[in-house]
Amino acid sequence: MISRRHIVGAAALASLPYGIARAQGFPNKPIRIVVPFAAGGTGDVLCRNLQEPLQRILGQPIVIDNRLGASGTMGTQYVKNAAPDGYTLLQVGNSTVTSSLMQKTAGYDAIKDLAPVANVAMTPMVFLLNPVIPATSVAELIAYAKARPGELEYASAGRGSLGHLTTELFNQMAGLKMVYVPYQGSSQATNAVLAGDVKVVITTPSDAINAFVGSGKLRMLGVSSPKRSPLLPNVPAIAESLPRFGVQAWFGLAAPAGTPPEVVARLNEAVNKAVAEPAMQEKLKGLGMTPQPGSAAAFGELIRDDQQIWMRVMREAGLSPE
DSSP states (O other), X not given: OOOHHHHHHHHHHHHSOHHHHHHHTOOSSOEXXXXXXXXXXXXXXXXXXXHHHHHHHHTSOEEEEEOOOGGGHHHHHHHHTSOSSSSEEEEXXXXXXXXXHHOTTOOOOTTTSEEEEEEEEEEEOEEEEOTTSOOSSHHHHHHHHHXXXXXXXXXXXXXXXXXXXXXXHHHHHHTOOOEEEEOXXXXXXXXXXXXXXXXXXXXXXXXXXXXXXXXXXXXXXXXXXXXXXXXSTTSOBGGGTSTTOOOEEEEEEEEETTOOHHHHHHHHHHHHHHHHSHHHHHHHHHTTOEEOXXXXXXXXXXXXXXXXXXXXXXXXXXXXXX
16 A cells, blocks of 8 residues: 555655755665776776675675776777666776877767766886886986987887876976887786886886886886875885876776766765775785775866876877877
8 A cells, every 4th residue: 555655755756856866765776887908907906806895885786897898998988878877887097088089989088978986096107127228217217318319119008008198298208209119018018128128118016017126127217106105115206306297097986977966976985985994995005006085076177187188298299099
């Protein structure tokens, strides 16, 4: 039997603004996080570490869905076209921005087509050098490269990757003309520097890289964060030799554009709670990351700033979408 109270309650819910009405019962079914790259990558591992605390906080299963292809654009397009109800999320990072700028067929705009939900963590990149180059600091490397314009080569994980554009930014700020050699993935780029095929790479840190540095096979000249990283306190920031230089890899979650603000706020709250848990903090530290909780609005500002930086770097480097 339907009581008058039920009828009044349903009528009250129906009279609420669409977003609030949708958010009141959110979530009431599983939430899918699309990772636009293969399992085992940094973003994938991060999401799988978030899975358990998010399930507990939100009270619904969290499904990790790897939809790889076209440098992450396939998975991004899938989320862009999903219902904007908060049940389909995207693992986003710097490549979400750079791929949309560098690929004519990306099929999305990182600002217009996605609603920022939460930044989860950030990590600096590391400046690595083959020890055959007689430079023990960023300042010495800059002097060495200036004396040999067009001779020093650098590697990256591919055209338009964060490492590629970060090194182009370094070139521009330092007044250098290092030559770009693209590789298919960060491990291949690092291996090329190990082998001496190229001499420089800026890439994300890892235990393997730390081992190569410890054994003397690679030299770590600096970190890309504006200041020294607490994860690598003895490694100078590039900015100590090149003032105002600062780039960090960021990892977070986004939803399709048009997702109700109240739903985004609920998801943001859940992510921030998950990141604040001591166990999650330890997992992030193990991944070489610094927790980066904050509002969805602040995350959106970070993404917009990132887009402006790389658009300027591309323009000055003469790079255009392909």
